[in-house]
Amino acid sequence: MKRTNNRATAPLSRIYASDSLARSAARDEPVHARITDGDFTAEPTSGALLSALRTLGYRIVPFEASNAPPAGRHFTDQINARETAYASSLINRTIQTGDGSKVLVHVGFGRNRETLERIDRRNVRWMALQLREITGIDPLTIDQTSYVSDRTGVCAFNSDGSALPTDRDIYVAHPPLAFERERPTWRLARGQRFADIPRALKNADERVIYEARYANEPDDAVPADRILVDPGEDIPLLLAPGRYRVRAWTQDGAWTRSMPLTVAASTPPAPQKARPKSTRRKKK
Known part of the structure; x- marks a missing residue:
């Protein structure tokens, strides 16, 4: 298995915008990040x-603060x-x-706040609030950083009611977050x-970084996984079934290795044979 460039048929009005992307991300091909x-x-x-969004047919739109905040003013003015x-x-973008277009906007913590925030006795107007004030559009804002629960879902109220x-x-x-063999279990799920x-x-004497890339992707592609392993640690990569190239190197670059790796798909359990129905002996 390899990551393919077959893009899904999707309407042209699907945009993914992010404040953390470079302008080079605004492309359709190649699909890989x-x-x-x-x-x-x-x-x-x-x-x-990013790769999944391109595969689903989203148009990637970076946006940034092109004008630097004025220097020498209170930090809330700069915000x-x-x-x-x-x-x-x-x-504008x-x-x-x-x-x-329907726009999915991915921003960092705080930027999707729709109300005034008081910081150092001053008003701070975050991007979502200013977007609404400028356009009259009331964005649907979603926070995924504030709450932890044993059950994933939308919060209705705080734990104290x-x-x-x-x-x-x-x-x-x-x-x-839960971990197994030092890796997050949500990725296993x-x-x-x-x-x-x-x-x-493996290198028993030095700290090593390992990167695994899909076998059909170039060296500038974002790896499918990356880990740092100290001597004596036994930490595995976490990868979907497929063919990869794994590269390893030490901090000073004096020791490097590379080799292919195939992750097999899990084998489904064999079907169990049907048990014969038991019969009850008739009493004479």
């Missing part, structure tokens, strides 16, 4: 998100100026195109599998 596509895309999970620049950039904040429209709770480091790539 490049390390240079943004501030966070070099991280494997973020790179996988407000920066958020105005972000809101203006988002509007998406809403003002006039094609009625009190009302949720009104800063965002929806609050989503995720389960606490998504179908990835443990892939032990091949013996030929």
Whole structure:
């Protein structure tokens, strides 16, 4: 199995906009994410998100604060100026195109706040609030950073029964992080599998970084997984079934190795033979 470039048939009015992307990310091909596509895309999970969005047919739109906040003013003035620049950039690159696009906006913590925030006895107007004030559009804002719960889902109220904040429209709770063999179990639940480091790539004396890329993707592609292993540790890669190239190197670069790796799909359990029905002996 390899990652393919077969893009899904999707309407042209689906846009994914993010404040952490470089302009090079605004492309249809190649589908895979490049390390240079943004501030966070070099991280494997973020790179996988970008690749999945392209496969689903989303148009990728980076937006940024092109004008630097004025220096020498109170830091809240700088925040407000920066958020105005972000809101203006988002509007110019998406809403003002006039094609009625549905826009999914992915931003960092705080930028999707729809109400005034008091910081150091001053008003701070985050991007979502300024977007609404400028355009009259009331965005649907979703927070996924504030709540943890044993059950994933939309929060209705706080654990003490009190009302949720009104800063965002929806609050989503995720389960606490859990780990197995030093790796997050939520990735196992998504179908990835443990892939032990091949013996030929192990180094018992030095700290090693391992990166696994799909076999059909170039060196500038974001790896499917990346781990750092200290001497004596036994930490596996987490990969979906498929063919990969694994590269290993030490901090000083004096020791490097590379080799192919195949992660097999899990074998479904064999069907059990039907047991013959038991018969009760008739009494004479």
